[in-house]
Amino acid sequence: MEAAAVFEIRSSDDVVRVRQEVRARAVAAGFGLVDQTKIVTAASELARNTLDHGGGGAVRVESVSQGGRRGVRLTFEDQGPGIPDVEQALKDGFTTGRGLGLGLGGSKRLSNEFAIDSAPGRGTRVTIARWNSR
Amino acid sequence: MAQNGSGSVAQAVAAHQDEIFSEWLALQMESGALRSGRIKEAELRTQCRAFLEVLREGLAEGGTDADAPVFGRAKEMLTEVSRSRGMQGFTPTETAAFVFSLKRPMFNALNRAIEAAASEGGGAVRAASAATARYTWDVTLLLDQLGLHTMEVFLKTREEVIARQGREISELSTPVVKLWDGVLALPLIGTLDSERTQVVMENLLQTIVDQSAEIAIIDITGVPTVDTLTAQHLLKTVAAARLMGADCIVSGIRPQIAQTMVHLGVELDVTSKATLADAFRVALTRIGRAVVKAPRVEAPAAGRR
Amino acid sequence: MDRIPVLKLGDALLVTVQVDMHDRLAAALEEDLTGRIAATGAKGVLIDISSLEIVDSFIGRMLDTIAAVSRMLDADTVVVGMRPAVAITLVELGLELRGVRTALNVERGMALIGRRSDAGRGGDDGGGDRDGPAAEDIDDDGG
Numbered sequence: 066m067e068a069a070a071v072f073e074i075r076s077s078d079d080v081v082r083v084r085q086e087v088r089a090r091a092v093a094a095g096f097g098l099v100d101q102t103k104i105v106t107a108a109s110e111l112a113r114n115t116l117d118h119g120g121g122g123a124v125r126v127e128s129v130s131q132g133g134r135r136g137v138r139l140t141f142e143d144q145g146p147g148i149p150d151v152e153q154a155l156k157d158g159f160t161t162g163r164g165l166g167l168g169l170g171g172s173k174r175l176s177n178e179f180a181i182d183s184a185p186g187r188g189t190r191v192t193i194a195r196w197n198s199r
Numbered sequence: 200m201a202q203n204g205s206g207s208v209a210q211a212v213a214a215h216q217d218e219i220f221s222e223w224l225a226l227q228m229e230s231g232a233l234r235s236g237r238i239k240e241a242e243l244r245t246q247c248r249a250f251l252e253v254l255r256e257g258l259a260e261g262g263t264d265a266d267a268p269v270f271g272r273a274k275e276m277l278t279e280v281s282r283s284r285g286m287q288g289f290t291p292t293e294t295a296a297f298v299f300s301l302k303r304p305m306f307n308a309l310n311r312a313i314e315a316a317a318s319e320g321g322g323a324v325r326a327a328s329a330a331t332a333r334y335t336w337d338v339t340l341l342l343d344q345l346g347l348h349t350m351e352v353f354l355k356t357r358e359e360v361i362a363r364q365g366r367e368i369s370e371l372s373t374p375v376v377k378l379w380d381g382v383l384a385l386p387l388i389g390t391l392d393s394e395r396t397q398v399v400m401e402n403l404l405q406t407i408v409d410q411s412a413e414i415a416i417i418d419i420t421g422v423p424t425v426d427t428l429t430a431q432h433l434l435k436t437v438a439a440a441r442l443m444g445a446d447c448i449v450s451g452i453r454p455q456i457a458q459t460m461v462h463l464g465v466e467l468d469v470t471s472k473a474t475l476a477d478a479f480r481v482a483l484t485r486i487g488r489a490v491v492k493a494p495r496v497e498a499p500a501a502g503r504r
Numbered sequence: 505m506d507r508i509p510v511l512k513l514g515d516a517l518l519v520t521v522q523v524d525m526h527d528r529l530a531a532a533l534e535e536d537l538t539g540r541i542a543a544t545g546a547k548g549v550l551i552d553i554s555s556l557e558i559v560d561s562f563i564g565r566m567l568d569t570i571a572a573v574s575r576m577l578d579a580d581t582v583v584v585g586m587r588p589a590v591a592i593t594l595v596e597l598g599l600e601l602r603g604v605r606t607a608l609n610v611e612r613g614m615a616l617i618g619r620r621s622d623a624g625r626g627g628d629d630g631g632g633d634r635d636g637p638a639a640e641d642i643d644d645d646g647g
Contacts, residue, residue: 077526077527077528078526080526081524081526084524084558088557098589099397099401099588099589099592099593101589102557102558102589102590102592102593103592103593103596105557105558106558106559106560106593106597109558109560109562110560110561110597113560113562168561170598171561171596171597171598171599172597174596174597174598175593175596175597198394198397400592401588401589401592404588404591404592405588407588407608408587408588408608411608411609411612412608413608413612435592435595435596438595438600439588439591439592439594439595440591441606442583442586442590442591442594442595442600442601442606443586443587443588443591443606443608444583444584444585444586444606444607444608444609444612444613445608
């Protein structure tokens, strides 16, 4: 498996493919079942955000390691309308499209690291990482 | 210069390897290396001989810096020795003695080499005595570095052992017991940190699936304090169990804990009972069972007549 | 287009979700279920998700919608067989699925629905599940 790979997110099928790739990486990093499920679910939320709110984009999937711990880092990028109020968007229940509005806040809770960079008209980039807790 | 110096240390070690070996071994035995019974003499001999061999090779290649690649094998060997001693419960002193007790035999060998040179007379004497200080320094530095490496590995090994024991304890201390068909109990004892709670949670939920248990009683009689985080973990467990189709009852909340929790603004939005017995009664009712007083049986023989 | 099969099981409809859900499939399922509830007069919908390795908010929303629509058509929705790792993740995600009932497996889910129809209709229904596991202990759940 390459250290990093980029996947397009243009359709609902792509979201499924991203989930499968993230699962494979989490397994390779030695994640337990719960940790696997958390990072795959976070990936699914963010991939869907990229598709529904960002008008499609791409995700960079990386296998990372730091101080003996292994993990998975995901960077979602789109060229969509961007998020005017990031703080607001992180609150549960906030949504501009479909879904329950748990995408951003939820995926933050499911990750060990979370960073978001977005502004109106500039698109959105969300980076998350989860480390093997065992 | 270093080349020259190490060359001479190398020569001294090569020429007196056997003496170094027997002196070294004798020193370790004297200091009680075998007393604990954790290591046999034959094993110690093998370790010493092998280490001396790789050390000589390293010196012959021209190094006195322990970080140089030529001592890679020597370090690997020390890692192995230190790791196995760490696992077997050697003390730090016993472990470090392996390297540090090598100093005297090494100095003795150097002295012998210098004496041998002196007996040849002439300029050799002056050259040899001038070099003595530098050789001593080189050897001291080399062995100290190797000694530090040994201790680092030793500490790391002990830390790994402690971490493993911690994990084992947290698994052992969270048994999920079956009280009745479809009723589980999780008696929690001790402080709940978030790592342990995660193990507890996963363990309980998996057992719920394995035994298809409808009700799980989480008994916290043995939990001294409940902070906000712990309370949240408890709530998450209860919520996850509900999503799977099982109910949780929390029992044994101490009065002080109940008070603290209310003050912290945490309210457990779950069925809560004072004791495990009360919770069990509720659980039985929910699965359509009841405990009734049975008529006293007189004697075992009575039924046969 | 793929469709998820909907089976009739006594008074209930059973859906077993086995594949990764995507939009069209979810939309089709909602539509199929609504139609079948109306056509069969089913009193319950069992959604078996024991094969699902993850449930994200998209699927969560689908389950909630199905439950809400079913309720309007007088049918209970029971989600059965959620895996522990999925449940832990859903809680962390903040999804509680308040509108749906849950059961450990299909059998228990059927019992829940049977219980409901027994309680709701009293004795006027000659249905075959009167003597099933649903018969025990209806009123003790108040605890």
